[in-house]
Amino acid sequence: MPNDATSDAAARLPIALTINGEPRMLFVAPWTTLLDLLRLELDLTGTKRGCDHGQCGACTVLVDGVRVNSCLTLAVMKDGASVTTIEGLGGSDGALHPIQEAFIEHDAFQCGYCTPGQLCSAIGLMQEGHAHTEAEIREQMSGNICRCGAYPNIVAAIETVLGGQGR
Ligand code: FES
Ligand code: FES
Numbered sequence: 001m002p003n004d005a006t007s008d009a010a011a012r013l014p015i016a017l018t019i020n021g022e023p024r025m026l027f028v029a030p031w032t033t034l035l036d037l038l039r040l041e042l043d044l045t046g047t048k049r050g051c052d053h054g055q056c057g058a059c060t061v062l063v064d065g066v067r068v069n070s071c072l073t074l075a076v077m078k079d080g081a082s083v084t085t086i087e088g089l090g091g092s093d094g095a096l097h098p099i100q101e102a103f104i105e106h107d108a109f110q111c112g113y114c115t116p117g118q119l120c121s122a123i124g125l126m127q128e129g130h131a132h133t134e135a136e137i138r139e140q141m142s143g144n145i146c147r148c149g150a151y152p153n154i155v156a157a158i159e160t161v162l163g164g165q166g167r
Pocket of ligand 1: 050051052053057058059060070072
């Protein structure tokens, strides 16, 4: 794999992404993951790197509304897509997303490292519409690991928002 700055620049491909509502034209190397693009090139460091191998969910973002592990996703594969990260969940007026409010209300984090991924994953789960019970929420959030063990409060927060939507 090329690894010097010259070969990197020569290999870059143009892609169009909408990132948190903002259209961007970007030039990325074909081996650049969406996680590296977000964190290292766009300075969107809210998305976290945990395992870098698809095991922990810390890097979860929404691509066209679907939750994905950005560490396993090559940026060039998502040409034309709309990407939402933790930085884009709130309203333009600074208001928090309802799931962010619920996480605060339910104390659903300790160190917070997993939280951006948990929040994006929770939104993806709610949009999928498959989880209706506590057990289903636990199962469908099982790709997001929390080393602090905040799972009961995370599930309670999601249940609150789902309940507000009438499930
Ligand atoms: S950093 Fe992507 S799943 Fe762990
Ligand atoms: S709040 Fe610390 S890892 Fe989840």
